[in-house]
Amino acid sequence: MSTATDHSATADHSTEHAEEHHGASDKQYIVIALILAALTAIEVSTYYVDFGPLFMPTLFVLMTVKFIVVVSYFMHLKFDNKLFSYLFYTGLILALAVYIGALSTFKFFLQKG
Amino acid sequence: MADTAIAHGHDSGHGAHVTSTGLSNNKLAMWMFLGSECLLFGGLISTYMLYKGRVNSGPQPDQIFDIPFTSVSSFVLLMSSLTMVLAVSAAQRKDDRNTNLWLTITALLGATFVGGQVYEFTAFYREGLGFTTSLFGSSFYTLTGFHGVHVSVGIIMLMALVGMISRNRIPGNKAESVELVGLYWHFVDIVWIVIFTLVYLIPS
Numbered sequence: 427m428s429t430a431t432d433h434s435a436t437a438d439h440s441t442e443h444a445e446e447h448h449g450a451s452d453k454q455y456i457v458i459a460l461i462l463a464a465l466t467a468i469e470v471s472t473y474y475v476d477f478g479p480l481f482m483p484t485l486f487v488l489m490t491v492k493f494i495v496v497v498s499y500f501m502h503l504k505f506d507n508k509l510f511s512y513l514f515y516t517g518l519i520l521a522l523a524v525y526i527g528a529l530s531t532f533k534f535f536l537q538k539g
Numbered sequence: 540m541a542d543t544a545i546a547h548g549h550d551s552g553h554g555a556h557v558t559s560t561g562l563s564n565n566k567l568a569m570w571m572f573l574g575s576e577c578l579l580f581g582g583l584i585s586t587y588m589l590y591k592g593r594v595n596s597g598p599q600p601d602q603i604f605d606i607p608f609t610s611v612s613s614f615v616l617l618m619s620s621l622t623m624v625l626a627v628s629a630a631q632r633k634d635d636r637n638t639n640l641w642l643t644i645t646a647l648l649g650a651t652f653v654g655g656q657v658y659e660f661t662a663f664y665r666e667g668l669g670f671t672t673s674l675f676g677s678s679f680y681t682l683t684g685f686h687g688v689h690v691s692v693g694i695i696m697l698m699a700l701v702g703m704i705s706r707n708r709i710p711g712n713k714a715e716s717v718e719l720v721g722l723y724w725h726f727v728d729i730v731w732i733v734i735f736t737l738v739y740l741i742p743s
Contacts, residue, residue, distance in 0.1 A: 453632045455624050455628065459620070470610045470740075486736070496620060497729060499624075507566065508569070513571050514570050517576070520581070524578065525584065530583045531545050532589055
């Protein structure tokens with residue numbers, strides 16, 4: 427009985443604790459949004475300015491940084507339970523595997539045909 | 540045994556259902572859903588990347604894309620993520636007035652984005668890019684159309700949330716309900732971050 431009560435109390439506390447994770451403050455969210463806006467401006471600048479061989483790497487790095495910042499701070503994944511991260515990143519990695527698999531299939535088989 | 544089952548089954552009184560993991564089942568389900576959505580959009584983006592160069596008839600991607608216009612749309616959607624996170628923050632402070640205000644602004648920004656997409660689709664159609672014009676057209680409309688539908692569903696969820704908060708009809712944890720809709724909204728934003736770079740900024 428006491429074990430069940432203790433467990434319940436622990437789970438209850440844990441749930442409350444998870445709910446108390448507010449992540450960043452409102453001011454910090456605004457700063458993060460400004461950083462994201464600046465990164466978007468750099469992305470758009472690649473359309474007007476010739477980045478030469480750095481064009482593709484710049485775009486991919488900016489896209490990845492923006493993605494991770496939104497997921498980590500706005501979606502609170504950085505402050506939340508790791509299980510949520512595992513669930514999300516499993517789907518993401520599988521999606522990347524689908525793309526690499528599909529691209530490889532087209533490269534290897536269609537060009538021979 | 541029965542005590543354990545009861546302990547796991549009762550409501551904590553804060554609206555949060557006690558679970559064996561100590562985590563909210565609703566939040567766990569939302570993250571699983573978003574993980575599966577990665578696969579959906581992964582498939583659609585892969586298809587577009589493979590087919591964007593297949594243009595037998597109709598305009599090429601770099602002939603019709605209006606980068607300045609799409610950049611503004613992208614900025615609007617990005618800022619809607621800020622207003623959404625401010626809504627979640629207000630909900631956690633139990634500030635219903637500001638929660639509703641930020642949710643409404645988020646929905647308006649989302650509607651602006653969808654409006655821009657409708658305008659873009661109309662302009663592309665007039666320039667000769669129909670759904671069946673080329674493989675590029677089919678994969679482009681399917682990918683961006685699916686994203687637009689997701690944004691539209693998000694707007695409906697936001698407005699429903701505003702209505703339910705106003706009438707105090709949200710059962711259980713109100714802040715968690717706002718956070719769940721927020722997670723969906725941010726996901727729609729991160730998908731657009733990828734689409735904007737891969738579809739619009741990288742030429743074929």
